[in-house]
Amino acid sequence: xxxxxxxxxxxxxxxxxxxxxxxxxxxxxxxxxxxxxxxxxxxxxxxxxxxxxxxxxxxxxxxxxxxxxxxxxxxxxxxxxxxxxxxxxxxxxxxxxxxxxxxxxxxxxxxxxxxxxxxxxxxxxxxxxxxxxxxxxxxxxxxxxxxxxxxxxxxxxxxxxxxxxxxxxxxxxxxxxxxxxxxxxxxxxxxxxxxxxxxxxxxxxxxxxxxxxxxxxxxxxxxxxxxxxxxxxxxxxxxxxxxxxxxx
Amino acid sequence: xxxxxxxxxxxxxxxxxxxxxxxxxxxxxxxxxxxxxxxxxxxxxxxxxxxxxxxxxxxxxxxxxxxxxxxxxxxxxxxxxxxxxxxxxxxxxxxxxxxxxxxxxxxxxxxxxxxxxxxxxxxxxxxxxxxxxxxxxxxxxxxxxxxxxxxxxxxxxxxxxxxxxxxxxxxxxxxxxxxxxxxxxxxxxxxxxxxxxxxxxxxxxxxxxxxxxxxxxxxxxxxxx
Ligand code: HEM
Ligand code: FES
Numbered sequence: 001x002x003x004x005x006x007x008x009x010x011x012x013x014x015x016x017x018x019x020x021x022x023x024x025x026x027x028x029x030x031x032x033x034x035x036x037x038x039x040x041x042x043x044x045x046x047x048x049x050x051x052x053x054x055x056x057x058x059x060x061x062x063x064x065x066x067x068x069x070x071x072x073x074x075x076x077x078x079x080x081x082x083x084x085x086x087x088x089x090x091x092x093x094x095x096x097x098x099x100x101x102x103x104x105x106x107x108x109x110x111x112x113x114x115x116x117x118x119x120x121x122x123x124x125x126x127x128x129x130x131x132x133x134x135x136x137x138x139x140x141x142x143x144x145x146x147x148x149x150x151x152x153x154x155x156x157x158x159x160x161x162x163x164x165x166x167x168x169x170x171x172x173x174x175x176x177x178x179x180x181x182x183x184x185x186x187x188x189x190x191x192x193x194x195x196x197x198x199x200x201x202x203x204x205x206x207x208x209x210x211x212x213x214x215x216x217x218x219x220x221x222x223x224x225x226x227x228x229x230x231x232x233x234x235x236x237x238x239x240x241x242x243x244x245x246x247x248x
Numbered sequence: 249x250x251x252x253x254x255x256x257x258x259x260x261x262x263x264x265x266x267x268x269x270x271x272x273x274x275x276x277x278x279x280x281x282x283x284x285x286x287x288x289x290x291x292x293x294x295x296x297x298x299x300x301x302x303x304x305x306x307x308x309x310x311x312x313x314x315x316x317x318x319x320x321x322x323x324x325x326x327x328x329x330x331x332x333x334x335x336x337x338x339x340x341x342x343x344x345x346x347x348x349x350x351x352x353x354x355x356x357x358x359x360x361x362x363x364x365x366x367x368x369x370x371x372x373x374x375x376x377x378x379x380x381x382x383x384x385x386x387x388x389x390x391x392x393x394x395x396x397x398x399x400x401x402x403x404x405x406x407x408x409x410x411x412x413x414x415x416x417x418x419x420x421x422x423x424x425x426x427x428x429x430x431x432x433x434x435x436x437x438x439x440x441x442x443x444x445x446x447x448x449x450x451x452x453x454x455x456x457x458x459x460x461x462x463x464x465x466x467x468x469x470x471x472x473x
Contacts, residue, residue, distance in 0.1 A: 006347075008347075019347055069346060071348055071350065072346050072347075072348040072349040072350045073350065098347055098348045100346055100347060100348075103342055103344050103345065103346055104341055104342055105340060105341050105342065105343055106341070170338065170342075170359070171334070171337075171338035171341060171342075172338060172341030172342040173257075173338075173341065200256075203256055203257070203258055204256065206257075207255075207256055207257050210340065210341055211341055212257075212334075212337050212338040212340075212341035212342070213257030213258075213260065213261065213334045213337055213338065214257065214258075214261070215261075215334070215338075215358070215361065215427065216358070216423075216426075216427045216430050216431070217355075217358040217359065218355075218358065229437055230430075230435075230440075231435060231436060231437040231440070233430060233435075234429075234430040234433055234434065234435030234436065235433065236258070236433075237258050237261070237262070237430065237431055237432065237433040238432075238433025238434070239433070240256065240258045240259075240433075241253075241258070241259075241262055241432065241433055242433075244252060244253050244259065
């Protein structure tokens with residue numbers, strides 16, 4: 001199959017970018033979106049042009065490195081799917097596909113489709129951890145965790161930090177990401193000591209980094225490759241407000 | 249604590265949720281009070297006097313009305329200030345927009361909160377000049393509530409203005425009620441569907457209740473005779 005792409009090309013952080021049209025041939029329905037970009041890049045290299053830069057690593061939907069805006073939807077049209085797991089059979093060869101980088105002030109474009117997402121690391125540093133005594137690993141059963149609590153924590157812990165929530169949010173907010181971390185750690189017994197301070201500190205870091213505020217539009221959950229539920233945000237709000245009440 | 253809260257995006261949303269809740273309570277009471285129009289001139293005009301006489305020994309004649317106005321004004325100012333600040337922050341957070349953006353997944357109500365709020369705010373100004381101050385009312389006599397209302401809704405354009413505003417308010421409340429509970433950390437996955445339905449029912453009830461008066465007058469079900 002042959003596809004037409006309109007890809008964002010930008011040579012560096014401070015250069016001006018633009019959408020450039022390409023056609024790619026020999027695309028099979030079973031290729032992933034990234035494999036399709038690989039085919040394009042091989043051709044560009046043979047022609048002496050610079051390949052389209054994009055982030056990727058595991059290509060099995062678990063690392064969170066990949067992620068582009070495809071026709072205005074983060075990670076493309078399939079729900080709960082990363083760009084690397086998205087197959088070309090979902091695209092109509094007759095329609096050009098627009099490919100853009102994540103757009104948010106805290107995610108500056110590095111080159112083409114690659115953005116710098118280290119702002120999310122700054123949010124993690126502000127509180128995405130628990131304090132535990134070092135030494136021998138504790139017994140796996142030493143701290144009992146009720147099954148529903150473990151399930152809630154696990155559901156939130158599935159966040160791979162890809163940044164799709166920020167890209168999709170009309171407010172450019174990283175709320176779903178932060179809320180996933182706050183939920184993952186905040187519902188478990190091991191996360192209790194820092195629970196409220198964690199929520200307050202991570203939110204403050206997010207605000208300070210220039211992310212927008214959440215208005216609960218639900219755009220984030222809709223594109224999240226791991227389907228992190230919107231309820232995590234309610235939990236974050238709860239813990240932040242509780243922290244304020246307790247003067248933290 | 250208050251300053252700290254106001255400094256954070258979550259704190260501003262909490263302020264919006266609480267002030268929005270105050271406004272919601274007022275709107276429900278106001279809508280219910282309006283229905284007295286159907287009980288006749290004495291009923292609605294008497295209700296106006298009753299509100300002014302209520303607690304008059306303590307607050308003076310009309311004192312309660314002024315207390316309510318103060319609370320509402322404070323709520324609207326806080327609500328709007330937070331909304332404007334959050335909208336500005338959102339704009340700064342996405343300086344470059346996308347080339348294509350299909351119809352987003354969220355609800356129409358969620359997407360129109362900002363412009364819907366502006367419509368409601370402009371309407372409130374017009375509404376106060378119309379039925380409170382009377383300067384924009386075709387009859388405009390203080391205390392003659394029934395006559396003022398009937399004079400208003402003889403005109404299709406007045407009915408249209410009220411319809412646009414009340415429908416906008418209905419959409420605003422549908423997302424607002426649901427969103428407010430989450431902003432206060434009271435949302436849960438288990439209750440999400442029930443809360444969404446309740447928000448819809450309340451919003452539709454308020455919209456229909458408010459619109460019943462203008463349309464009853466327009467179609468002659470309520471008149472001066
Ligand atoms: C005066 C002009 C107004 C403006 C500019 C305005 C704007 C907004 C905005 C931008 C939101 C954000 C909600 C979101 O996106 O999640 C909001 C929420 C809300 N509004 Fe308004 N609004 C106005 C008037 C009103 C009125 C008259 C009422 C009540 C009758 C009201 C009730 C609410 C409620 C309950 C919320 C939910 C708060 C939350 O999201 O936590 N608003 N409003
Ligand atoms: S490359 Fe790892 S999630 Fe897509």
